[in-house]
Amino acid sequence: MPYLSSRYAVLEPILVVKDIRSNHVQMILTQIEKVPLRIYKRLIAAGLVGIEVTNKPLTKMDDMGHLAGVQQPGHDPGDTYDFSSGTYEPSKRLLLLGNGTPDNPQPPKFVPHEIGHAIGILLGWDDTPEMTAHHKRLFPILEPFLRQSRGELFAEGIAERYSNGRRAAIRRFDRPFIDWLDKINA
Numbered sequence: 001m002p003y004l005s006s007r008y009a010v011l012e013p014i015l016v017v018k019d020i021r022s023n024h025v026q027m028i029l030t031q032i033e034k035v036p037l038r039i040y041k042r043l044i045a046a047g048l049v050g051i052e053v054t055n056k057p058l059t060k061m062d063d064m065g066h067l068a069g070v071q072q073p074g075h076d077p078g079d080t081y082d083f084s085s086g087t088y089e090p091s092k093r094l095l096l097l098g099n100g101t102p103d104n105p106q107p108p109k110f111v112p113h114e115i116g117h118a119i120g121i122l123l124g125w126d127d128t129p130e131m132t133a134h135h136k137r138l139f140p141i142l143e144p145f146l147r148q149s150r151g152e153l154f155a156e157g158i159a160e161r162y163s164n165g166r167r168a169a170i171r172r173f174d175r176p177f178i179d180w181l182d183k184i185n186a
């Protein structure tokens with residue numbers, strides 16, 4: 001039985017879903033469909049291998065145990081990957097979408113955030129002169145988490161844009177950044 005609506009059928013061959021009965025997994029599947037289909041087609045054309053969806057933390061997913069106890073860059077000391085719900089794994093071209101620990105459950109926006117990392121890395125936007133300029137201009141108003149890299153700002157821009165819409169994203173960042181995101185993702 002397909003996990004996504006028929007419009008998103010192009011994703012079914014690369015989608016692996018576990019814990020289908022959990023509400024969290026249902027939420028992830030709903031969030032996946034907030035990102036436009038054309039973007040997934042580009043990611044697949046660029047080599048995205050798979051999207052794994054589970055109700056587990058990142059370090060409990062297959063092949064991710066090596067991240068247990070490892071500090072997450074840019075996070076508070078002691079905030080290891082054990083608390084992380086997912087990531088885009090560039091070496092495997094895999095999008096891993098799970099859940100945090102019970103005391104650190106993940107809000108829905110983490111799904112388009114991780115998809116944003118896949119877009120930024122796989123399609124190369126993180127390292128463009130445009131993205132460098134947006135990061136520089138916005139730097140004074142960014143939270144520390146977003147100051148650490150262009151990639152984090154790109155991912156969070158995508159998350160805000162597709163979770164809460166264009167107006168909310170412009171309010172949080174600025175119009176030139178969101179106009180640019182909309183142009184490259186058109």
Ligand SMILES: [Zn+2]
Pocket residue numbers: 113117152155
């Ligand atoms: Zn991130």
